Amino acid sequence: MRDPKHPKLWTVLFAIVAVAYLFPILLVLINSFKGKVFVSSEPFALPNAETFVGLENYITGIAKTDFLSSFGWSLVITIGSAFLILLCTSMTAWWIVRTDNRFAKSLYIVFLFNLVVPFQMVMFTLSWLTDYLGLGNPFGLWIVYLGFGAGLAVFIFTGFVKGIPTEIEEAATIDGCGPVRTFFLVVLPIMKPAVITVAILEVMWLWNDYLLPYLTLDMRKYKTVPIAVQYLKGGYGTVDMGAMMGVLVLAMIPVIIFYLFSQKHIIKGVVAGAVKG
Amino acid sequence: MYRSLKRWWWLFTGPTIAAFIIGFVAPFALGVYLSFTKFTTVTKSRWVGLDNYARLLSDDTFLHSLWYTAAFALVTTVVINVVAFAVAYMLVKKFKGSNLYRSVFFMPNLIGGIVLGYVWLLLLNGILGHWARSITYSATYGFWGLVILVCWQQIGYMMVIYIAGLQSIPGELIESAEVDGATPRQTLRSVIIPLVMPSITVCTFLTITNGFKLFDQNLALTNGAPSRQSELLALNIYNTFYGRTGFEGVGQAKAVIFLIIVAAISLLQNRFARSKEA
Numbered sequence: 016m017r018d019p020k021h022p023k024l025w026t027v028l029f030a031i032v033a034v035a036y037l038f039p040i041l042l043v044l045i046n047s048f049k050g051k052v053f054v055s056s057e058p059f060a061l062p063n064a065e066t067f068v069g070l071e072n073y074i075t076g077i078a079k080t081d082f083l084s085s086f087g088w089s090l091v092i093t094i095g096s097a098f099l100i101l102l103c104t105s106m107t108a109w110w111i112v113r114t115d116n117r118f119a120k121s122l123y124i125v126f127l128f129n130l131v132v133p134f135q136m137v138m139f140t141l142s143w144l145t146d147y148l149g150l151g152n153p154f155g156l157w158i159v160y161l162g163f164g165a166g167l168a169v170f171i172f173t174g175f176v177k178g179i180p181t182e183i184e185e186a187a188t189i190d191g192c193g194p195v196r197t198f199f200l201v202v203l204p205i206m207k208p209a210v211i212t213v214a215i216l217e218v219m220w221l222w223n224d225y226l227l228p229y230l231t232l233d234m235r236k237y238k239t240v241p242i243a244v245q246y247l248k249g250g251y252g253t254v255d256m257g258a259m260m261g262v263l264v265l266a267m268i269p270v271i272i273f274y275l276f277s278q279k280h281i282i283k284g285v286v287a288g289a290v291k292g
Numbered sequence: 293m294y295r296s297l298k299r300w301w302w303l304f305t306g307p308t309i310a311a312f313i314i315g316f317v318a319p320f321a322l323g324v325y326l327s328f329t330k331f332t333t334v335t336k337s338r339w340v341g342l343d344n345y346a347r348l349l350s351d352d353t354f355l356h357s358l359w360y361t362a363a364f365a366l367v368t369t370v371v372i373n374v375v376a377f378a379v380a381y382m383l384v385k386k387f388k389g390s391n392l393y394r395s396v397f398f399m400p401n402l403i404g405g406i407v408l409g410y411v412w413l414l415l416l417n418g419i420l421g422h423w424a425r426s427i428t429y430s431a432t433y434g435f436w437g438l439v440i441l442v443c444w445q446q447i448g449y450m451m452v453i454y455i456a457g458l459q460s461i462p463g464e465l466i467e468s469a470e471v472d473g474a475t476p477r478q479t480l481r482s483v484i485i486p487l488v489m490p491s492i493t494v495c496t497f498l499t500i501t502n503g504f505k506l507f508d509q510n511l512a513l514t515n516g517a518p519s520r521q522s523e524l525l526a527l528n529i530y531n532t533f534y535g536r537t538g539f540e541g542v543g544q545a546k547a548v549i550f551l552i553i554v555a556a557i558s559l560l561q562n563r564f565a566r567s568k569e570a
Contacts, residue, residue: 019385164315165312
Protein backbone atom coordinates (compact mmCIF):
# COMPACT_ATOMS: atom_id res chain seq x y z
CA MET A 16 0.00 0.00 0.00
CA ARG A 17 0.96 3.60 -0.58
CA ASP A 18 2.69 5.58 2.14
CA PRO A 19 0.47 8.09 3.95
CA LYS A 20 0.66 11.75 2.96
CA HIS A 21 1.77 13.03 6.37
CA PRO A 22 3.75 10.17 7.91
CA LYS A 23 4.74 12.17 11.00
CA LEU A 24 1.14 13.02 11.78
CA TRP A 25 0.22 9.33 11.54
CA THR A 26 3.02 8.37 13.90
CA VAL A 27 1.84 10.90 16.47
CA LEU A 28 -1.81 9.91 16.10
CA PHE A 29 -1.08 6.22 16.55
CA ALA A 30 1.25 6.87 19.47
CA ILE A 31 -1.63 8.55 21.31
CA VAL A 32 -4.03 5.75 20.44
CA ALA A 33 -1.49 3.11 21.53
CA VAL A 34 -0.99 4.73 24.93
CA ALA A 35 -4.76 4.97 25.41
CA TYR A 36 -4.96 1.32 24.40
CA LEU A 37 -2.52 0.28 27.09
CA PHE A 38 -4.14 2.48 29.71
CA PRO A 39 -6.11 -0.32 31.47
CA ILE A 40 -2.87 -2.22 32.08
CA LEU A 41 -1.02 0.90 33.22
CA LEU A 42 -3.87 1.68 35.60
CA VAL A 43 -3.51 -1.69 37.32
CA LEU A 44 0.24 -1.16 37.60
CA ILE A 45 -0.23 2.29 39.18
CA ASN A 46 -2.82 1.01 41.63
CA SER A 47 -0.69 -1.95 42.65
CA PHE A 48 1.48 0.49 44.63
CA LYS A 49 -1.41 2.08 46.52
CA GLY A 50 -3.00 1.08 49.79
CA LYS A 51 -6.07 -1.15 49.39
CA VAL A 52 -8.57 1.52 50.45
CA PHE A 53 -7.31 3.99 47.89
CA VAL A 54 -7.58 1.55 44.97
CA SER A 55 -11.36 1.76 45.18
CA SER A 56 -11.75 5.33 46.40
CA GLU A 57 -9.43 7.09 43.92
CA PRO A 58 -8.39 4.63 41.20
CA PHE A 59 -7.17 7.30 38.78
CA ALA A 60 -4.86 9.16 41.16
CA LEU A 61 -1.11 8.55 41.09
CA PRO A 62 0.36 7.18 44.31
CA ASN A 63 1.45 9.93 46.72
CA ALA A 64 3.12 10.03 50.12
CA GLU A 65 -0.13 9.09 51.82
CA THR A 66 -1.29 6.30 49.49
CA PHE A 67 2.04 4.71 48.45
CA VAL A 68 2.67 1.35 50.14
CA GLY A 69 5.67 0.05 48.20
CA LEU A 70 5.61 -3.69 47.56
CA GLU A 71 3.15 -4.48 50.34
CA ASN A 72 0.38 -5.49 47.90
CA TYR A 73 2.69 -7.87 46.11
CA ILE A 74 3.78 -9.50 49.34
CA THR A 75 0.25 -10.01 50.66
CA GLY A 76 -0.95 -11.08 47.20
CA ILE A 77 1.74 -13.74 46.87
CA ALA A 78 1.07 -14.98 50.39
CA LYS A 79 -2.74 -15.03 50.09
CA THR A 80 -2.86 -16.88 46.77
CA ASP A 81 0.26 -19.03 47.19
CA PHE A 82 1.15 -17.46 43.86
CA LEU A 83 4.52 -19.12 43.39
CA SER A 84 3.14 -22.64 43.55
CA SER A 85 0.27 -21.67 41.19
CA PHE A 86 2.82 -20.28 38.79
CA GLY A 87 4.79 -23.52 38.97
CA TRP A 88 1.73 -25.69 38.33
CA SER A 89 0.69 -23.47 35.42
CA LEU A 90 4.14 -24.01 33.91
CA VAL A 91 4.02 -27.77 34.47
CA ILE A 92 0.55 -28.07 32.92
CA THR A 93 1.23 -25.76 29.97
CA ILE A 94 4.64 -27.15 28.98
CA GLY A 95 3.71 -30.81 29.48
CA SER A 96 0.36 -30.57 27.67
CA ALA A 97 1.78 -28.53 24.79
CA PHE A 98 4.65 -31.00 24.31
CA LEU A 99 2.30 -33.97 24.35
CA ILE A 100 -0.16 -32.31 21.95
CA LEU A 101 2.60 -31.41 19.48
CA LEU A 102 4.19 -34.85 19.56
CA CYS A 103 1.05 -36.98 19.37
CA THR A 104 -1.11 -34.93 17.02
CA SER A 105 1.67 -34.31 14.48
CA MET A 106 2.16 -38.07 14.25
CA THR A 107 -1.57 -38.64 13.96
CA ALA A 108 -1.99 -35.96 11.29
CA TRP A 109 0.81 -37.39 9.14
CA TRP A 110 -0.64 -40.87 9.49
CA ILE A 111 -4.12 -39.64 8.53
CA VAL A 112 -2.91 -37.85 5.39
CA ARG A 113 -0.51 -40.56 4.18
CA THR A 114 -2.74 -43.54 4.92
CA ASP A 115 -5.96 -41.94 3.70
CA ASN A 116 -8.15 -45.01 4.16
CA ARG A 117 -11.69 -45.08 5.52
CA PHE A 118 -10.49 -45.27 9.13
CA ALA A 119 -8.21 -42.25 8.64
CA LYS A 120 -11.00 -40.25 7.00
CA SER A 121 -13.56 -40.92 9.70
CA LEU A 122 -10.95 -40.16 12.36
CA TYR A 123 -10.34 -36.79 10.71
CA ILE A 124 -14.06 -35.98 10.69
CA VAL A 125 -14.40 -36.76 14.40
CA PHE A 126 -11.46 -34.45 15.12
CA LEU A 127 -13.12 -31.72 13.04
CA PHE A 128 -16.29 -32.13 15.08
CA ASN A 129 -14.25 -31.59 18.27
CA LEU A 130 -13.45 -28.10 16.95
CA VAL A 131 -17.03 -26.84 17.12
CA VAL A 132 -18.03 -28.37 20.47
CA PRO A 133 -18.06 -25.79 23.28
CA PHE A 134 -16.50 -26.86 26.58
CA GLN A 135 -19.83 -26.57 28.43
CA MET A 136 -21.05 -29.63 26.51
CA VAL A 137 -18.52 -31.94 28.19
CA MET A 138 -17.87 -29.89 31.34
CA PHE A 139 -19.80 -32.01 33.83
CA THR A 140 -19.02 -35.46 32.45
CA LEU A 141 -15.35 -34.67 31.77
CA SER A 142 -14.76 -33.54 35.33
CA TRP A 143 -16.44 -36.71 36.59
CA LEU A 144 -14.43 -38.92 34.26
CA THR A 145 -11.06 -37.35 35.14
CA ASP A 146 -11.90 -37.80 38.80
CA TYR A 147 -12.96 -41.42 38.21
CA LEU A 148 -9.75 -42.20 36.33
CA GLY A 149 -7.56 -40.39 38.86
CA LEU A 150 -6.41 -37.80 36.34
CA GLY A 151 -7.31 -34.81 38.51
CA ASN A 152 -3.72 -33.69 38.97
CA PRO A 153 -1.39 -31.55 36.82
CA PHE A 154 0.13 -34.61 35.12
CA GLY A 155 -3.23 -36.20 34.44
CA LEU A 156 -4.28 -32.94 32.81
CA TRP A 157 -1.63 -33.51 30.13
CA ILE A 158 -3.78 -36.39 28.88
CA VAL A 159 -7.06 -34.49 29.29
CA TYR A 160 -5.68 -31.52 27.36
CA LEU A 161 -4.30 -33.77 24.64
CA GLY A 162 -7.80 -35.21 24.31
CA PHE A 163 -9.81 -32.00 24.29
CA GLY A 164 -7.22 -29.96 22.36
CA ALA A 165 -6.50 -32.56 19.69
CA GLY A 166 -9.04 -31.24 17.17
CA LEU A 167 -7.41 -27.91 16.38
CA ALA A 168 -3.89 -29.34 16.31
CA VAL A 169 -4.81 -32.25 14.02
CA PHE A 170 -6.69 -29.85 11.75
CA ILE A 171 -3.75 -27.46 11.29
CA PHE A 172 -1.20 -30.27 10.96
CA THR A 173 -3.18 -32.19 8.33
CA GLY A 174 -3.58 -28.98 6.32
CA PHE A 175 0.18 -28.57 6.39
CA VAL A 176 1.09 -32.20 5.63
CA LYS A 177 -1.13 -32.17 2.54
CA GLY A 178 1.23 -29.58 1.09
CA ILE A 179 4.40 -31.66 1.62
CA PRO A 180 5.50 -33.55 -1.52
CA THR A 181 5.87 -37.29 -0.89
CA GLU A 182 9.11 -37.73 -2.88
CA ILE A 183 11.38 -36.93 0.05
CA GLU A 184 9.61 -39.45 2.25
CA GLU A 185 9.78 -42.07 -0.49
CA ALA A 186 13.50 -41.45 -0.87
CA ALA A 187 13.91 -41.97 2.88
CA THR A 188 12.04 -45.27 2.61
CA ILE A 189 14.25 -46.45 -0.23
CA ASP A 190 17.26 -45.58 1.90
CA GLY A 191 15.90 -48.01 4.45
CA CYS A 192 13.97 -45.83 6.89
CA GLY A 193 10.88 -47.33 8.48
CA PRO A 194 7.80 -45.17 9.11
CA VAL A 195 8.98 -44.14 12.56
CA ARG A 196 12.40 -42.99 11.45
CA THR A 197 10.95 -41.37 8.32
CA PHE A 198 8.60 -39.36 10.50
CA PHE A 199 11.10 -38.20 13.09
CA LEU A 200 14.12 -37.67 10.83
CA VAL A 201 12.45 -36.37 7.67
CA VAL A 202 8.83 -35.26 8.17
CA LEU A 203 8.97 -33.58 11.57
CA PRO A 204 11.81 -31.19 10.60
CA ILE A 205 9.81 -30.18 7.51
CA MET A 206 6.76 -29.57 9.73
CA LYS A 207 8.62 -27.08 11.91
CA PRO A 208 6.62 -23.97 10.83
CA ALA A 209 3.34 -25.76 11.56
CA VAL A 210 4.71 -27.01 14.88
CA ILE A 211 5.52 -23.42 15.90
CA THR A 212 2.02 -22.27 14.88
CA VAL A 213 0.28 -24.99 16.84
CA ALA A 214 2.61 -24.51 19.82
CA ILE A 215 1.69 -20.80 19.99
CA LEU A 216 -2.06 -21.32 19.69
CA GLU A 217 -2.06 -24.14 22.25
CA VAL A 218 0.18 -22.34 24.75
CA MET A 219 -2.04 -19.22 24.60
CA TRP A 220 -5.01 -21.42 25.40
CA LEU A 221 -3.39 -23.70 28.00
CA TRP A 222 -1.77 -20.94 30.06
CA ASN A 223 -4.97 -18.89 30.26
CA ASP A 224 -7.53 -21.67 30.56
CA TYR A 225 -9.61 -21.35 33.71
CA LEU A 226 -12.60 -23.66 33.72
CA LEU A 227 -11.06 -27.02 32.79
CA PRO A 228 -8.35 -27.02 35.48
CA TYR A 229 -10.78 -25.50 37.98
CA LEU A 230 -13.28 -28.31 37.49
CA THR A 231 -10.79 -31.17 37.31
CA LEU A 232 -7.92 -30.35 39.68
CA ASP A 233 -8.01 -30.97 43.40
CA MET A 234 -8.27 -27.37 44.61
CA ARG A 235 -6.72 -28.11 47.99
CA LYS A 236 -3.47 -29.12 46.33
CA TYR A 237 -3.21 -27.49 42.93
CA LYS A 238 -4.16 -24.11 41.51
CA THR A 239 -3.14 -22.44 38.27
CA VAL A 240 -2.55 -18.70 37.85
CA PRO A 241 -6.08 -17.85 36.56
CA ILE A 242 -7.56 -19.90 39.41
CA ALA A 243 -5.36 -18.11 41.96
CA VAL A 244 -6.63 -14.75 40.65
CA GLN A 245 -10.23 -15.90 40.82
CA TYR A 246 -9.73 -17.28 44.35
CA LEU A 247 -8.64 -13.88 45.58
CA LYS A 248 -12.13 -12.67 44.76
CA GLY A 249 -13.30 -15.52 46.98
CA GLY A 250 -16.52 -15.70 48.93
CA TYR A 251 -15.39 -13.86 52.02
CA GLY A 252 -17.11 -10.53 51.51
CA THR A 253 -14.77 -7.64 50.73
CA VAL A 254 -11.94 -8.18 48.30
CA ASP A 255 -8.45 -6.96 49.21
CA MET A 256 -8.15 -4.70 46.17
CA GLY A 257 -4.47 -3.99 46.87
CA ALA A 258 -3.51 -7.66 46.84
CA MET A 259 -5.70 -8.10 43.77
CA MET A 260 -3.75 -5.41 41.89
CA GLY A 261 -0.44 -6.98 42.88
CA VAL A 262 -1.52 -10.43 41.72
CA LEU A 263 -2.91 -9.06 38.44
CA VAL A 264 0.45 -7.42 37.69
CA LEU A 265 2.28 -10.62 38.60
CA ALA A 266 -0.03 -12.60 36.33
CA MET A 267 0.56 -10.24 33.40
CA ILE A 268 4.34 -9.70 33.67
CA PRO A 269 5.48 -13.16 32.48
CA VAL A 270 3.02 -13.10 29.59
CA ILE A 271 4.19 -9.66 28.49
CA ILE A 272 7.88 -10.63 28.74
CA PHE A 273 7.17 -13.79 26.75
CA TYR A 274 5.37 -11.68 24.16
CA LEU A 275 8.18 -9.13 23.85
CA PHE A 276 10.64 -11.91 23.03
CA SER A 277 8.51 -13.93 20.64
CA GLN A 278 5.97 -11.48 19.19
CA LYS A 279 7.08 -12.11 15.59
CA HIS A 280 6.47 -15.83 15.95
CA ILE A 281 3.23 -15.27 17.81
CA ILE A 282 1.76 -12.94 15.21
CA LYS A 283 2.93 -15.17 12.34
CA GLY A 284 1.53 -18.21 14.10
CA VAL A 285 -1.86 -16.61 14.62
CA VAL A 286 -2.05 -15.60 10.97
CA ALA A 287 -0.99 -19.05 9.76
CA GLY A 288 -3.54 -20.65 12.08
CA ALA A 289 -6.31 -18.38 10.80
CA VAL A 290 -5.53 -19.06 7.15
CA LYS A 291 -5.70 -22.80 7.75
CA GLY A 292 -8.70 -22.50 10.05
CA MET B 293 6.02 -47.49 2.44
CA TYR B 294 2.39 -46.46 2.83
CA ARG B 295 1.39 -50.08 3.09
CA SER B 296 3.71 -50.59 6.04
CA LEU B 297 2.52 -47.33 7.56
CA LYS B 298 -0.94 -48.82 8.11
CA ARG B 299 0.53 -51.36 10.44
CA TRP B 300 1.92 -48.59 12.61
CA TRP B 301 -1.50 -47.10 13.37
CA TRP B 302 -1.22 -47.98 17.07
CA LEU B 303 1.91 -45.90 17.49
CA PHE B 304 0.90 -42.92 15.34
CA THR B 305 -2.75 -42.66 16.29
CA GLY B 306 -2.99 -44.77 19.46
CA PRO B 307 -2.01 -42.20 22.11
CA THR B 308 -4.06 -39.43 20.49
CA ILE B 309 -7.13 -41.63 20.13
CA ALA B 310 -6.87 -42.91 23.71
CA ALA B 311 -6.64 -39.36 25.08
CA PHE B 312 -9.33 -38.18 22.67
CA ILE B 313 -11.72 -40.81 24.02
CA ILE B 314 -11.03 -39.76 27.61
CA GLY B 315 -11.01 -36.01 26.95
CA PHE B 316 -13.75 -35.77 24.37
CA VAL B 317 -15.61 -38.77 22.94
CA ALA B 318 -16.68 -40.43 26.21
CA PRO B 319 -17.67 -37.21 28.02
CA PHE B 320 -19.52 -36.07 24.92
CA ALA B 321 -21.52 -39.30 24.49
CA LEU B 322 -22.22 -39.45 28.21
CA GLY B 323 -23.28 -35.78 28.11
CA VAL B 324 -25.79 -36.37 25.33
CA TYR B 325 -27.21 -39.38 27.19
CA LEU B 326 -27.47 -37.50 30.51
CA SER B 327 -29.42 -34.67 28.87
CA PHE B 328 -32.31 -37.15 28.69
CA THR B 329 -32.07 -38.17 32.33
CA LYS B 330 -32.54 -36.78 35.77
CA PHE B 331 -29.27 -37.05 37.65
CA THR B 332 -27.27 -35.63 40.53
CA THR B 333 -24.09 -37.59 39.86
CA VAL B 334 -23.08 -39.28 36.63
CA THR B 335 -23.69 -42.74 38.07
CA LYS B 336 -27.15 -41.96 39.48
CA SER B 337 -29.42 -41.18 36.56
CA ARG B 338 -33.02 -41.90 35.63
CA TRP B 339 -34.37 -41.66 32.08
CA VAL B 340 -36.88 -38.81 31.72
CA GLY B 341 -36.99 -38.39 27.93
CA LEU B 342 -37.40 -34.82 26.75
CA ASP B 343 -38.39 -33.55 30.18
CA ASN B 344 -35.18 -31.51 30.63
CA TYR B 345 -35.67 -29.84 27.27
CA ALA B 346 -39.23 -28.93 28.18
CA ARG B 347 -38.04 -27.46 31.47
CA LEU B 348 -35.37 -25.28 29.90
CA LEU B 349 -38.00 -23.68 27.68
CA SER B 350 -39.76 -22.41 30.77
CA ASP B 351 -36.48 -21.25 32.33
CA ASP B 352 -36.54 -17.48 32.01
CA THR B 353 -32.86 -17.09 32.84
CA PHE B 354 -31.98 -19.33 29.90
CA LEU B 355 -34.17 -17.53 27.40
CA HIS B 356 -32.85 -14.20 28.64
CA SER B 357 -29.22 -15.31 28.36
CA LEU B 358 -29.92 -16.65 24.88
CA TRP B 359 -31.03 -13.23 23.61
CA TYR B 360 -28.43 -11.44 25.65
CA THR B 361 -25.71 -13.62 24.09
CA ALA B 362 -27.07 -13.27 20.55
CA ALA B 363 -27.14 -9.47 20.90
CA PHE B 364 -23.67 -9.52 22.43
CA ALA B 365 -22.22 -11.68 19.64
CA LEU B 366 -23.84 -9.48 16.99
CA VAL B 367 -22.58 -6.19 18.44
CA THR B 368 -19.05 -7.42 19.11
CA THR B 369 -18.77 -9.08 15.68
CA VAL B 370 -19.71 -5.88 13.89
CA VAL B 371 -17.60 -3.52 16.02
CA ILE B 372 -14.50 -5.73 16.16
CA ASN B 373 -14.45 -6.40 12.43
CA VAL B 374 -15.12 -2.83 11.33
CA VAL B 375 -12.51 -1.34 13.69
CA ALA B 376 -9.95 -4.12 13.11
CA PHE B 377 -10.26 -3.70 9.36
CA ALA B 378 -9.95 0.08 9.58
CA VAL B 379 -6.87 -0.13 11.83
CA ALA B 380 -5.30 -2.77 9.58
CA TYR B 381 -6.01 -0.60 6.52
CA MET B 382 -4.15 2.29 8.14
CA LEU B 383 -1.29 0.20 9.51
CA VAL B 384 -0.34 -1.40 6.19
CA LYS B 385 0.76 2.06 5.11
CA LYS B 386 4.41 2.46 5.98
CA PHE B 387 5.10 5.09 8.60
CA LYS B 388 7.38 5.23 11.58
CA GLY B 389 6.33 2.78 14.27
CA SER B 390 3.60 0.98 12.30
CA ASN B 391 5.11 -2.38 13.29
CA LEU B 392 5.30 -1.39 16.93
CA TYR B 393 1.61 -0.38 17.02
CA ARG B 394 0.71 -3.76 15.53
CA SER B 395 2.40 -5.44 18.50
CA VAL B 396 0.73 -3.11 21.00
CA PHE B 397 -2.78 -3.73 19.68
CA PHE B 398 -2.27 -7.50 19.68
CA MET B 399 -0.95 -7.73 23.23
CA PRO B 400 -4.22 -8.07 25.23
CA ASN B 401 -4.82 -11.44 23.55
CA LEU B 402 -1.95 -12.97 25.46
CA ILE B 403 -3.48 -12.09 28.83
CA GLY B 404 -6.06 -14.51 30.18
CA GLY B 405 -9.78 -13.76 30.28
CA ILE B 406 -10.02 -13.87 34.08
CA VAL B 407 -7.17 -11.35 34.47
CA LEU B 408 -8.63 -9.10 31.77
CA GLY B 409 -11.98 -9.19 33.54
CA TYR B 410 -10.50 -7.81 36.76
CA VAL B 411 -8.36 -5.25 34.91
CA TRP B 412 -11.49 -3.81 33.33
CA LEU B 413 -13.50 -4.13 36.51
CA LEU B 414 -11.10 -1.63 38.08
CA LEU B 415 -11.28 0.78 35.16
CA LEU B 416 -15.02 0.63 34.54
CA ASN B 417 -15.96 0.82 38.21
CA GLY B 418 -13.52 3.70 38.58
CA ILE B 419 -15.34 5.64 35.87
CA LEU B 420 -18.85 4.67 36.99
CA GLY B 421 -17.88 5.61 40.55
CA HIS B 422 -18.22 9.27 39.55
CA TRP B 423 -21.97 8.72 39.37
CA ALA B 424 -21.92 6.47 42.45
CA ARG B 425 -22.68 3.41 40.36
CA SER B 426 -20.87 0.20 39.45
CA ILE B 427 -20.79 -2.25 36.56
CA THR B 428 -23.31 -4.49 38.30
CA TYR B 429 -25.86 -1.67 38.57
CA SER B 430 -27.85 -3.04 35.63
CA ALA B 431 -27.59 -5.61 32.84
CA THR B 432 -27.13 -2.78 30.34
CA TYR B 433 -23.97 -1.63 32.11
CA GLY B 434 -22.74 -5.22 32.18
CA PHE B 435 -23.52 -5.63 28.49
CA TRP B 436 -21.59 -2.59 27.31
CA GLY B 437 -18.80 -3.22 29.79
CA LEU B 438 -18.32 -6.68 28.34
CA VAL B 439 -18.56 -5.32 24.79
CA ILE B 440 -15.78 -2.79 25.51
CA LEU B 441 -13.59 -5.43 27.15
CA VAL B 442 -14.00 -7.97 24.36
CA CYS B 443 -13.51 -5.40 21.61
CA TRP B 444 -10.35 -4.15 23.32
CA GLN B 445 -9.10 -7.71 23.55
CA GLN B 446 -9.95 -9.04 20.10
CA ILE B 447 -9.50 -6.08 17.77
CA GLY B 448 -5.75 -6.70 17.73
CA TYR B 449 -6.18 -10.39 16.90
CA MET B 450 -8.47 -9.74 13.94
CA MET B 451 -6.34 -6.78 12.85
CA VAL B 452 -3.35 -9.09 12.48
CA ILE B 453 -5.37 -11.40 10.22
CA TYR B 454 -6.65 -8.46 8.16
CA ILE B 455 -3.12 -7.07 7.78
CA ALA B 456 -1.98 -10.42 6.37
CA GLY B 457 -4.94 -10.37 3.97
CA LEU B 458 -4.24 -6.80 2.85
CA GLN B 459 -0.55 -7.48 2.33
CA SER B 460 -1.29 -10.42 0.08
CA ILE B 461 -3.00 -8.09 -2.43
CA PRO B 462 -0.56 -7.42 -5.30
CA GLY B 463 0.45 -3.73 -5.32
CA GLU B 464 0.01 -3.53 -9.10
CA LEU B 465 -3.71 -4.14 -8.76
CA ILE B 466 -4.17 -1.08 -6.58
CA GLU B 467 -1.84 1.01 -8.71
CA SER B 468 -3.68 0.09 -11.88
CA ALA B 469 -6.97 1.00 -10.24
CA GLU B 470 -5.46 4.40 -9.42
CA VAL B 471 -4.14 4.80 -12.97
CA ASP B 472 -7.64 4.06 -14.22
CA GLY B 473 -8.81 7.01 -12.13
CA ALA B 474 -10.52 5.21 -9.26
CA THR B 475 -10.99 7.24 -6.08
CA PRO B 476 -9.60 5.67 -2.87
CA ARG B 477 -13.16 4.80 -1.86
CA GLN B 478 -13.85 3.04 -5.15
CA THR B 479 -10.57 1.14 -4.88
CA LEU B 480 -11.50 0.07 -1.38
CA ARG B 481 -14.95 -1.12 -2.34
CA SER B 482 -14.31 -2.75 -5.72
CA VAL B 483 -10.72 -3.99 -5.38
CA ILE B 484 -9.60 -4.32 -1.79
CA ILE B 485 -12.69 -5.63 0.00
CA PRO B 486 -13.44 -8.41 -2.52
CA LEU B 487 -9.81 -9.53 -2.32
CA VAL B 488 -9.74 -9.70 1.49
CA MET B 489 -13.02 -11.64 1.59
CA PRO B 490 -11.26 -14.79 2.92
CA SER B 491 -9.94 -12.78 5.88
CA ILE B 492 -13.37 -11.28 6.47
CA THR B 493 -15.02 -14.70 6.60
CA VAL B 494 -12.39 -16.09 8.97
CA CYS B 495 -12.63 -13.06 11.27
CA THR B 496 -16.42 -12.97 11.39
CA PHE B 497 -16.45 -16.69 12.11
CA LEU B 498 -13.97 -16.29 14.96
CA THR B 499 -15.72 -13.26 16.46
CA ILE B 500 -19.20 -14.83 16.35
CA THR B 501 -18.10 -18.10 17.96
CA ASN B 502 -15.92 -16.26 20.49
CA GLY B 503 -18.96 -14.15 21.38
CA PHE B 504 -21.10 -17.21 21.95
CA LYS B 505 -18.48 -19.14 23.89
CA LEU B 506 -17.34 -16.27 26.12
CA PHE B 507 -17.06 -17.34 29.74
CA ASP B 508 -14.00 -16.16 31.72
CA GLN B 509 -14.46 -12.46 31.06
CA ASN B 510 -18.14 -12.67 31.97
CA LEU B 511 -17.35 -14.50 35.20
CA ALA B 512 -14.69 -11.99 36.26
CA LEU B 513 -16.44 -8.78 35.22
CA THR B 514 -20.02 -9.20 36.45
CA ASN B 515 -20.55 -12.87 37.30
CA GLY B 516 -24.06 -12.38 35.98
CA ALA B 517 -25.00 -9.62 38.44
CA PRO B 518 -27.49 -8.10 39.01
CA SER B 519 -29.63 -11.21 39.66
CA ARG B 520 -28.30 -13.22 36.67
CA GLN B 521 -29.30 -10.46 34.24
CA SER B 522 -25.83 -10.13 32.65
CA GLU B 523 -25.31 -13.85 32.24
CA LEU B 524 -24.11 -15.06 28.85
CA LEU B 525 -25.06 -18.58 27.73
CA ALA B 526 -21.85 -20.30 28.83
CA LEU B 527 -22.12 -18.84 32.32
CA ASN B 528 -25.84 -19.62 32.48
CA ILE B 529 -25.11 -23.29 31.76
CA TYR B 530 -22.32 -23.32 34.33
CA ASN B 531 -24.62 -21.85 37.00
CA THR B 532 -27.35 -24.33 36.18
CA PHE B 533 -24.93 -27.22 36.76
CA TYR B 534 -23.18 -25.99 39.84
CA GLY B 535 -25.57 -23.47 41.36
CA ARG B 536 -28.89 -25.32 41.56
CA THR B 537 -29.17 -28.90 42.82
CA GLY B 538 -31.70 -30.96 40.90
CA PHE B 539 -31.09 -29.01 37.71
CA GLU B 540 -28.06 -30.98 36.42
CA GLY B 541 -30.15 -32.61 33.71
CA VAL B 542 -31.51 -29.24 32.62
CA GLY B 543 -27.95 -27.91 32.51
CA GLN B 544 -26.88 -30.77 30.27
CA ALA B 545 -29.88 -30.20 27.99
CA LYS B 546 -28.94 -26.51 27.78
CA ALA B 547 -25.41 -27.54 26.81
CA VAL B 548 -26.79 -29.67 23.97
CA ILE B 549 -28.86 -26.73 22.70
CA PHE B 550 -25.78 -24.53 23.04
CA LEU B 551 -23.74 -26.99 20.98
CA ILE B 552 -26.42 -27.10 18.28
CA ILE B 553 -26.42 -23.28 18.06
CA VAL B 554 -22.63 -23.02 17.81
CA ALA B 555 -22.42 -25.90 15.33
CA ALA B 556 -25.19 -24.39 13.20
CA ILE B 557 -23.38 -21.03 13.10
CA SER B 558 -20.15 -22.76 12.10
CA LEU B 559 -21.88 -24.70 9.33
CA LEU B 560 -23.80 -21.73 7.94
CA GLN B 561 -20.69 -19.57 8.07
CA ASN B 562 -18.65 -22.23 6.29
CA ARG B 563 -21.23 -22.60 3.53
CA PHE B 564 -21.53 -18.83 3.13
CA ALA B 565 -17.74 -18.46 3.01
CA ARG B 566 -17.38 -21.08 0.28
CA SER B 567 -20.08 -19.51 -1.86
CA LYS B 568 -18.33 -16.13 -1.57
CA GLU B 569 -14.86 -17.41 -2.30
CA ALA B 570 -15.76 -19.65 -5.24
